[in-house]
Amino acid sequence: MIHLDPQQRLHKIVLQMPFNRLLGIRVTRRHKDGVTIECPLRHDLTNLAGVLHGGVTATMADAAVGIAIHSRFLGTRSATTVEMKVNYFLPVSGKKIRARAHLLRVGSTLCVGRVDLFNDSKKLVGTALVTYMLLPPEEKKR
Amino acid sequence: MIHLDPQQRLHKIVLQMPFNRLLGIRVTRRHKDGVTIECPLRHDLTNLAGVLHGGVTATMADAAVGIAIHSRFLGTRSATTVEMKVNYFLPVSGKKIRARAHLLRVGSTLCVGRVDLFNDSKKLVGTALVTYMLLPPEEKKR
Amino acid sequence: MIHLDPQQRLHKIVLQMPFNRLLGIRVTRRHKDGVTIECPLRHDLTNLAGVLHGGVTATMADAAVGIAIHSRFLGTRSATTVEMKVNYFLPVSGKKIRARAHLLRVGSTLCVGRVDLFNDSKKLVGTALVTYMLLPPEEKKR
Amino acid sequence: MIHLDPQQRLHKIVLQMPFNRLLGIRVTRRHKDGVTIECPLRHDLTNLAGVLHGGVTATMADAAVGIAIHSRFLGTRSATTVEMKVNYFLPVSGKKIRARAHLLRVGSTLCVGRVDLFNDSKKLVGTALVTYMLLPPEEKKR
Numbered sequence A, B, C, D: 001m002i003h004l005d006p007q008q009r010l011h012k013i014v015l016q017m018p019f020n021r022l023l024g025i026r027v028t029r030r031h032k033d034g035v036t037i038e039c040p041l042r043h044d045l046t047n048l049a050g051v052l053h054g055g056v057t058a059t060m061a062d063a064a065v066g067i068a069i070h071s072r073f074l075g076t077r078s079a080t081t082v083e084m085k086v087n088y089f090l091p092v093s094g095k096k097i098r099a100r101a102h103l104l105r106v107g108s109t110l111c112v113g114r115v116d117l118f119n120d121s122k123k124l125v126g127t128a129l130v131t132y133m134l135l136p137p138e139e140k141k142r
Helices: A006-015 A018-023 A054-072 A137-141 B006-015 B018-023 B054-072 B137-141 C006-015 C018-023 C054-072 C137-141 D006-015 D018-023 D054-072 D137-141
Strands: A026-031 A034-040 A079-088 A096-106 A110-118 A124-134 B026-031 B034-040 B079-088 B096-106 B110-118 B124-134 C026-031 C034-040 C079-088 C096-106 C110-118 C124-134 D026-031 D034-040 D079-088 D096-106 D110-118 D124-134
Touching (some): A006 A054, A054 A110, A054 A124, A054 B018, A054 B079, A079 B054, A079 C124, A079 D124, A124 C079, A124 D124, B006 B026, B034 B054, B054 B079, B054 B110, B054 B124, B079 D079, B096 C124, B124 C079, B124 C096, B124 D079, C006 C054, C018 C054, C018 D054, C034 C054, C054 C079, C054 C096, C054 C110, C054 D079, D006 D018, D018 D054, D026 D096, D034 D054, D054 D079, D054 D096, D054 D110, D054 D124
Antiparallel strands (some): A026 A034, A034 A096, A096 A110, A110 A124, B034 B096, B079 B124, B110 B124, C096 C110, C110 C124, D026 D034, D034 D096, D079 D124
C-alpha cells in the first residue's frame, strides 16, 4: 500500500478536475493559509496577441482558491464559486504562470481568498479576489 | 474570390485565438451594442462536481467583450483586459453556455462591457463586468 | 390612524438608516424586480475635483440593493453586504444621482443585484454588482 | 513661515476633499507603497443594523488609494476612480475603521491598489481592489 503525503493527495485530486487537467494546472506547495499552483504556458492557452489568455489567469485564480479550500477542510466540504474579480497588470508570456492563494476569511458559509499571480520572473502580473460558498455537509453525500 | 460577411469574418478571427479555439467558442450573433458567443459543453471543461468550471465561464465573459470590441472597431484597434468581475448564480450543465456582451461604455482609453451568461434553458446563470484598455493605434503596427 | 402605501413605508425605513439619511438618499420608485433611489448632490459629497465622490456612488449601489431586498421580503428578512463591484464611466455633477437596482438572483442564502447609475441627463454614469447574504430568520429576532 | 512635513501636507489636502471631510477621514501614516487612513465611527455612519454602512467602507477603500496616488506623485498628477471591488468579512463597530492601501501597480495610465480594512482590534474586516486612471498631465493645469 502506498501512502501519499498531503500535497500528493491534493495533486491527485486536482488531476480529477477535468478543466484544470486540460490546462495542466498542478499544485506546487501547500501553505498554512493556502496553496501555490502553477500552469505551464503553451500556444493553445494564448490569445490573438500571442500572450496568455485572460481566461486562463482567471481559471488559475478560481482553481487556486478552490484547491486551498479543499486543502483546508481536507476534502470534507464541497464548495462552489460565488464570484471572482481579477485585475490584470502585465501580459503573461514565458514558461509558466504561478498563483498563490491566501484564504483571508473562512466563515461558516463563505470563504474568501486573495490570489497573487506571478510570471517566470516572479513579477506580480495580476491579483484576484475569489468568494466560494461552502455547501451544507449533507449535500456532500449525494 | 470569396466574400465573407461581417459575422463570418469575426468568426474567422475568433478561430485565430488559440484558447478560444481550444474551448470551442464561436460567435453566433452580432448586435448593435455587442455580440453573442457560445461554447458547447464537454467533459474536459468541467470541475470536480461535474459541472462547468468557473474558469470557462470567466473566459466566456472576457472573450465576449474582447470580440465585441473587435467587432465595434472592425479590427482596427487592439485592446487588452484590464480587469474582470464574474458573479455565478447557478451551476452550468447541459449542451452549451451562451454569453451576450453589451458594450456599456466605449471611451478613448477604456471600454467596459456587461456580459449576461445563459444556459440551454435560457436561464441567467451568471453576469460579468469586464474592462478593456484600448492600445494606442501605433502599437497595432508592431 | 394613517395608512402608508408600500413606497412610503419603504421610504420611512430608509430614513431610519443613519448613513443613507446623512447622504439624503430617498426611494423614488418600487419595481417588480427592484427599486430606484436618488440622492441630491451637494458640495460635501464631492471630491477634490469638485465632482461626486466615488464613495457616494458606491453607497448608492449598496443601498439600492439593500433596499430592493428589504422591499422584496417586505422587511421580514435581514441581509448584509458580502461584496460589491462598481465601474465608474463618467464624472457625476449636476443636481442628483439616480440608482436603479435590479435583483438578478434571489437564492436561499445569497441575493445579487445589478445597479445602473444615472446622472441628471439620464446618462449611464456607472454600473455595479452587489451581493448580499440573507441572515437566518431567527437572527432577526435578536 | 511654517513648514509642513509630507504627512501634514497630505492631511491638509485630505481636508480639502469635502466628502472625506464629512466622514472624518484622516491620514495616519505614509508608507513606501501606500498610506494608512482612519475614520472614527459615529452614529450617522451606520446602517439599519447599527453597524458601519458598507458605503463608508467602500469610501475608505476609494479614498485610501486616491490619497496613496496623490502621495506617490507628490500631488503632480490628477487621477480618477475607474472601478472598485470590496469584500466585506465582518460587521464593523467600535471606535474606528482603518484602511491600509498598497499600490500594487503604477502604470503610465492605470494604477491599482489593494486596501486591507481593519477594525479597532486590528482584525481584517474586509479587503478591496481599486483602479484609478491617471489623467494626462496637461489636464492638471486647467
